[in-house]
Amino acid sequence: MTSPSRIDVPSQPVGRLGDAWRACVGTGRFDLALRRDYQDSLAVIQRDIGFRHIRGHGLLSDNMGVYRPYEWQGQRRMLHAFTYVDQVVDAYLDLGIRPFLELGFMPRALASGDQTVFWWGGNVTPPSSHREWADLVRATVAHLVDRYGLDEVRTWPIEVWNEPDLRDFWKDADQAAYHRLYEVTALAVKEVDTSLQVGGPAVSPGADDGWLARFAEFVEERGVPVDFVSRHAYTSGPAQHVPFGSHQTLAPAGRLLEQFAAPRQELKGTRLAELPVHITEFNSSYCPDNLIHDTAYNAAYLAPVVAGGGDLVDSFSYWTFSDMFEEAGVPTALFHGGFGLLTHRQVKKPTFHLYAFMARLGDEVLARGDDHLVTRHPDGRIAVLAWAAAGADGHTLRLSLPAAGDEVFARRSHVDEERGNAYRAWRRMGSPRSPRPRQLDVLHEAAEPGRSHLRLPVRDMRASLDLALERNEVTLVEVEPVVEEAPPWWDEGRLLGGGTAG
Missing domain, CATH: 3.20.20.80 (Glycosidases)
Structure with missing residues (x-):
């Protein structure tokens, strides 16, 4: 392939x-x-x-x-x-x-x-x-x-x-x-x-x-x-x-x-x-x-x-x-x-x-295609809406986005057959006609989108974003420059102690 x-x-x-x-x-x-x-x-x-x-x-x-x-x-x-x-x-x-x-x-x-x-x-x-x-x-x-x-x-x-x-x-x-x-x-x-x-x-x-x-x-x-x-x-x-x-x-x-x-x-x-x-x-x-x-x-x-x-x-x-x-x-x-x-x-x-x-997309359209719409907000943030063709197997969408700085932060929200799909959870719990309060809590939880976060490098003012779309997925990715504010002495390699201070 x-x-x-x-x-x-x-x-x-x-x-x-x-x-x-x-x-x-x-x-x-x-x-x-x-x-x-x-x-x-x-x-x-x-x-x-x-x-x-x-x-x-x-x-x-x-x-x-x-x-x-x-x-x-x-x-x-x-x-x-x-x-x-x-x-x-x-x-x-x-x-x-x-x-x-x-x-x-x-x-x-x-x-x-x-x-x-x-x-x-x-x-x-x-x-x-x-x-x-x-x-x-x-x-x-x-x-x-x-x-x-x-x-x-x-x-x-x-x-x-x-x-x-x-x-x-x-x-x-x-x-x-x-x-x-x-x-x-x-x-x-x-x-x-x-x-x-x-x-x-x-x-x-x-x-x-x-x-x-x-x-x-x-x-x-x-x-x-x-x-x-x-x-x-x-x-x-x-x-x-x-x-x-x-x-x-x-x-x-x-x-x-x-x-x-x-x-x-x-x-x-x-x-x-x-x-x-x-x-x-x-x-x-x-x-x-x-x-x-x-x-x-x-x-x-x-x-x-x-x-x-x-x-x-x-x-x-x-x-x-x-x-x-x-x-x-x-x-x-x-x-x-x-x-x-x-x-x-x-x-x-x-x-x-x-x-x-x-509702979270920007006003400027940078690109659109059969499976995506790329927009930008007035403050420079980029928002990507992408989707898999209904009923088809998922696929990968590979985008090269304009970017500033050394790295960007990407926030992804997605719904598909497993995520953001309370109907699927309802069917699995037996399709209760009148869900009890505890079951409603589960359904509200199951209705929330899947969420993940990435930090991507910027090279030549471009960031590469690869989106693996699952069956019947609709996904939103919001991208903005990273402004690093961690102090210079912070070292995640020393979370459990050890090592030598710089």
Whole structure:
């Protein structure tokens, strides 16, 4: 077997690392944010990663209690109540994250039908009255502006509905009905203030049949405002259901990047061609009960996507930050294949560490390749993100890094099948559905990355770094010059005494 050639990393940057990867993260339905475990989990996410926005379903569903018709003195009247909305948004802002508002689903009292989606019953039919829907949207947005200020709410993208191209999420996947909803909604938002950002159509990965082009044609003909375009991206095949779980095939991870690029390709030559593109959901599998999400494979699979997706879109939102989700019902076990970067009770999954490693990269890009991304911080520290191809045997990556001084200190953090992999430990302890406190302690411990440290010589202002990557490994190496402060008389050879003082 031939040794891999060494990659000479240039000392001058070849670009900058944007933060589209951390611009947004997904969440379960809006009212889950009222729960303690949810807020505890989001605090961990914000401490170690720090997303800017958070998006989820159900802002206008009955669980939030916003749309409240009532009878008084023989007349039907309307109250728009924001008790829960305020609590959720306050919690978000306290944790340093802003809403990416998705307007949906339909309140039952305003719905034109009884079709619902998910265990918790989000209504997916058009409004029985577009006038009352517009009043609801206008009142909600106006309340947010009044409470949080126009300058703040201008930074919150407002998305109209979720995956209307799918019958499960919009009755009959009726595009004409969606276009009407979008027009009424966008105009209502702009009545509050024209500077607010409104967009859509939040189509699914299967919407490559002209949905976006027809949407662009409609808004252009009607002069309807659109400030951004949104779609979703997943690479899993049809679900093979088992009790409380799903299995699926996966296309190569590069297919996600192709889906990221699709909106701008489809919208060339339209009024929407130069608008920001937001991937408001992405992951490997679209099922919230597929164990792939809990594995080291998922982290390695998504590493090239997270490292490179910002070259194609303005944001791409991992679906989701936590396993507190419940679309398919209340989870039956701690590890159950949930979308989250964290399980319930804040056990970190390998993909959590992929994001936490990204948060420790520098702004300057020195080099990138199929299995690595090399960056530099303003103070000169170098940070290397490297990964093995998902499912393949590990390999060795050999880098020659620009360096100063005589030696450098290298700090390595890594996750793979054995390290930073609480799912593996959970399986070995018998897959307890409700781990006892002692078992949870073990799982939290097993979830921490492997860590090691090296001191490397510098020759001709270069340091050689050889990384042996294990199967499904994602690793971060942080390199900085050694500033030696040990006194000249210190001799580790004399730890046990003996020898002669110099």
